[in-house]
Amino acid sequence: MLAVLSATASAADSAPVRVAPNIHVLPGKVAAPGPDNLGRIANVVVITGPTGVIVVGTGTSDADGERLLAAISRLSKQPVVLAINTYAGPEHVLGNGAFARRGIPIMAHRATDDYMRVNCELCQRNLQAIIGDAAMRGTHPGRPRRLIDGPVSIEVGGRRLDILYYGATQQPGSIAVFDIASGVLFAGALASFDVVPDAHDADLGNWIEALQQLRRLPAKLVVPARGPLGTPARLDEVKDYLAKLALETQRACAAGLSLARTTATVDLPAYRGWATYARTHPRNVHFQYLRLEARELAGQGAVDQ
Numbered sequence: 001m002l003a004v005l006s007a008t009a010s011a012a013d014s015a016p017v018r019v020a021p022n023i024h025v026l027p028g029k030v031a032a033p034g035p036d037n038l039g040r041i042a043n044v045v046v047i048t049g050p051t052g053v054i055v056v057g058t059g060t061s062d063a064d065g066e067r068l069l070a071a072i073s074r075l076s077k078q079p080v081v082l083a084i085n086t087y088a089g090p091e092h093v094l095g096n097g098a099f100a101r102r103g104i105p106i107m108a109h110r111a112t113d114d115y116m117r118v119n120c121e122l123c124q125r126n127l128q129a130i131i132g133d134a135a136m137r138g139t140h141p142g143r144p145r146r147l148i149d150g151p152v153s154i155e156v157g158g159r160r161l162d163i164l165y166y167g168a169t170q171q172p173g174s175i176a177v178f179d180i181a182s183g184v185l186f187a188g189a190l191a192s193f194d195v196v197p198d199a200h201d202a203d204l205g206n207w208i209e210a211l212q213q214l215r216r217l218p219a220k221l222v223v224p225a226r227g228p229l230g231t232p233a234r235l236d237e238v239k240d241y242l243a244k245l246a247l248e249t250q251r252a253c254a255a256g257l258s259l260a261r262t263t264a265t266v267d268l269p270a271y272r273g274w275a276t277y278a279r280t281h282p283r284n285v286h287f288q289y290l291r292l293e294a295r296e297l298a299g300q301g302a303v304d305q
Contacts, residue, residue, distance in 0.1 A: 065095025086188025
């Protein structure tokens, strides 16, 4: 039976948890990044194949990348043959340097690499201000070198993985990974369970459509970027949040409310219990309003729904 991780799992001292044959997850803390969790808020996936190990996510710093590699060495004697960046969040990519030093190829969508080139240094500085200089010592944004431009199936480490891409969704370049043999879907930032998803760079319409596509997969278990593992049905919760975010922000904009008023008043009570609601939801409203305003100025009229 597939294991389900607790939403309260500690990140600073999390151990790999087996969720399917030859698949382990190092759970992230279900909270905002802080000194107590060293910014380790994302789930990291370790897939062991007959001839090599694939890692989804590299951690939040150089030291965190080294910690992950040490944990992987205790799980398997096989070499790490690929790391995958499914999105460009600092909690997911700032450990790249530890992998790159060992010659481990890092895969991402080309748009994710572009996003990292523009944003990663600032993201690193912001995280360093939160968790401290010592935790980030030696961290340099390592860029992925194995770039893809669309969905692709790959054979690596003796396993077949489907890399899923649906256009600009949560971010430009966000991808998911489906392990056909186990039926485990690694949704990347396309899904966060019990955590408000970060939508400040999102195309909500494409994202909602992507979640509908993911629901059609023969998946048995979903590993989100953040939060506990869940069934594919939990993808509907993310979709519903995004749809309501789009609808209520559009209504406020259409009613002539200012950006500040909209950000302050668009509340979705059903999701207040999700982690980081007070911090992330107003930010999502803020950037969705700006997106709607930009479309209106461009004369497009229609908005994400």
